[in-house]
Amino acid sequence: MSTLEANASSRTLHVESQDERIGPAHARRRGGGPGPAAVWYLARRHRALLATGIVVGLVGVTAQLAQPYAIGELIKQAGQNKPLSASIILLVALFCVDGGFSALQSYLIGRAGENIVYDVRMLLTRRLLRVDLSAYGKQQQGDVLTRTVADTSLAKIALSQSLAQLVINGFTVAGGVIVMFVIDVWMMLITLACLGIASAISLFLARSVRRAAMVNREDTSQYGSDVQRVLSALPTVKASRAEDRETHRIGLLAWKARNSGVRVNGLNALFMPAMNVGTQAALAVVVGVGMTRVTRGTMSMADLTAFVMYLFYMVSPLVLFFLAIGQFQQGRAAIRRVDELTVLPQEGGVLDRMRHKSRPAPAKKSLSEDKDAVEFRDVRFRYGSADEGAETLTDVSFSVASRGMTAIVGPSGAGKTTLFQLVERFHALDGGSILIGGKDIETMPLSTLRGLVGYVQQDTAAMRGTVRENVVYAQPEASEEQIREVLELAGLTKVVDAMPDGLDTELGDQGSGLSGGQRQRLCIARALLQKPAVLLLDEATSHLDSDSEREFRETLSKVSSRCAVIAIAHRISTVVDADKIVVMADGQVQASGKHEELMKRNALYYRLANSQLQAAHSMSHTPEVPQPAHAGPVSAADAAGNSL
Known part of the structure; x- marks a missing residue:
């Protein structure tokens, strides 16, 4: 130096x-x-x-x-x-x-x-x-x-x-x-x-x-x-x-x-x-x-x-x-x-940072299999003060196993993305608690919490710099072997090999130089390199084509065998293989279960999924899934306007 x-x-x-x-x-x-x-x-x-x-x-x-x-x-x-x-x-x-x-x-x-x-x-x-992100947003x-x-x-x-x-x-x-x-x-x-x-x-x-x-x-x-x-x-x-x-x-x-x-x-x-x-x-x-x-x-x-x-x-x-x-x-x-x-409010507060200042982040990046990876207990949250509108989340309670994939679905405005932001402690809860591996996240240092949780946000956050710098952003000390492994998992190996300078190819602001789907996979690779105990995917397949999505579903199957994966998805194809599906509406959990169960007993899930199933049926002539008796007729507006 x-x-x-x-x-x-x-x-x-x-x-x-x-x-x-x-x-x-x-x-x-x-x-x-x-x-x-x-x-x-x-x-x-x-x-x-x-x-x-x-x-x-x-x-x-x-x-x-x-x-x-x-x-x-x-x-x-x-x-x-x-x-x-x-x-x-x-x-x-x-x-x-x-x-x-x-x-x-x-x-x-x-x-x-x-x-x-x-x-x-x-x-x-x-x-x-x-x-604090709420203060910065203003x-x-x-x-x-x-x-x-x-x-x-x-x-x-x-x-x-x-x-x-x-x-x-x-x-x-x-x-x-x-x-x-x-x-x-x-x-x-x-x-x-x-x-x-x-x-x-x-x-x-x-x-x-x-x-x-x-x-x-x-x-x-x-x-x-x-x-x-x-x-x-x-x-x-x-x-x-x-x-x-x-x-x-x-x-x-x-x-x-x-x-x-x-x-x-x-x-x-x-x-x-x-x-x-x-x-x-x-x-x-x-x-x-x-x-x-x-x-x-x-x-x-x-x-x-x-x-x-x-x-x-x-x-x-x-x-x-x-x-x-x-x-x-x-x-x-x-x-x-x-x-x-x-004097803008700080994330976690000054006293919180001082309290945990001497505690190093644990090297362990996995959670015990006999405990839930994530547990939401009566979570309540609203943006702004009490007189600025209704709660975004009201008494949300469900758990996520330490292995496997959990999908969260629901119409726009259901509070799905807000849940992820609360897990990352981007905002403070108004009530209830969130536990990671049985520990309340409010008692954990932020560096420890975010070392355990990987997050791929809805708007792909690629940055100016080389492809390598983007991939290793959360894990700067990663080896070449580890980088290549996550690129393969994210389906980027061929893309990177085709670039003029490979991993050292320069990207512009917001990752310009890559397509939307490639930027999304780049962010997925970044999160996987962190080897998180919990991986949050906020509509991570929204920019992927059918072939890339199919490859990524295989990736999720591999990753979910090693950690907990929680995915917000708007495509039914991403949801059907999930070990657990949580249906949300108006800031509350309506139902949870597997795809077949929810199609039979939850009208909202049926309406959300059926529009895509009907589209797939018209293209592939697959048999139409029978509509549950209690779900009511599916209108054209429902079919066209609802998405996961």
Whole structure:
């Protein structure tokens, strides 16, 4: 491992260790006041480097403040015909110290800023990857991306460069004012009167910049969210001929962000003219009054030269000071937006992660055959609060054997996919319990639970990267032999062998480069490589053709002899071989049993299955399955509209 990689790894581990401390304390601080907490907490960890940079900058400023005085002394010595070598050497030394320490200060402050933004981004990444899915679903993904990338960059500027500029330039201005008072009090009072008016205007502009910057960040996030929304569904946009409508919609948001951005830039642009007017007025008055006093003999030319030079030296720091205020105000708006992401509810909760932190996940990936693999006991769940609608699941109870295949069928909206998400603890139960191998999943560390359960979701989640990276995603240490085994089980061996680079073939976003069925089989291979004790398949055969489905049914037969397989299926052909079929409707279990039993005694299952059986009968002329007497006639609507 290189030194750079080692440092990055060490810093990542350090940020992760801080995450537990940030969680509860952060929430308490948020409750106690309106100010941000987590970002400032991380920034304070780099205060030593920031302080060093500021001290180095102050040394350079001190050398800079001494330069006008040295030049004044040089003028005096020249007027008195004294040797100038010592004064010239001192002046050159001051120039070198000023330049060298200024460069070192910029490097140290820049390094501190990069460290801060790295820590903040690592904190955000860690917390976003562990975020509660219900809370994350309420966020706009484009806005989350904007906060994570753009807002953290603004926060870096505010917490490093702007703070340093405020201190260093503030010190420069204060030092110059003191020395100018020493040179001539009366002229300094005149200067302060001119600069005071300009400073008051600049402070007013700084407050306006902060408010305008907050609006601009929100407008920019809305624009980014809408762009992300459209690009994620680009084929649908094209198929719907919605390019012009979406261009107009996004254009309005872009125009809104443009207008608020113009306002921010306009307010920022007023800083320089406001300060220039004040300094130019001060300079005109100082030169006029100073020359009058020199001609009268009440002030020496050397003192006037030094005073004017200090005024010149003070102009740039004063402008930079107020510009830094404006930058800092914009950064505060960004910091608040970043901070809001750090308080999103975490999956399992901080205390839960701390409780199980020292417990390693068990190496055993199988369950005892004398216990049920999964047991649902009076499970209740609803999305949202009690006043937002009926329960999605109501008193769901059934068990799954440690070996074999269990199928869950029912009409759309029956709660089938929700059951799988509850097993994975993507959501918290409202009532009842779910047991894996006889243990309540709420008492298990998430890493242990998800090591025991493999999940192939309904929307195939292939990602950008190589085929190999997609397959080993849940099991990075897998061997070539293990990879080839699951590819064979999933029916992907021929597909991968036909690719130009085999397992190292690059796939695009969302697995582009593979067909829908191939992506689905890729996700199945990924789950099988995990060697789970329980395999959840959410309509895993929906994109497979007849031949591929037949091969996959053989795969399921092999896999189910080693672990429990629970499959949500909409095809009757997938269901008929199941050891157990659970029929769900309206969030409840209606019946369970084998295919033949349910066809005879459950009307809902008969209606769901019969539409496909009739279609198969019309194509293959197989005998029609007799309709149970209690099931009632099957209407055309039932046959066409019902699916498993």
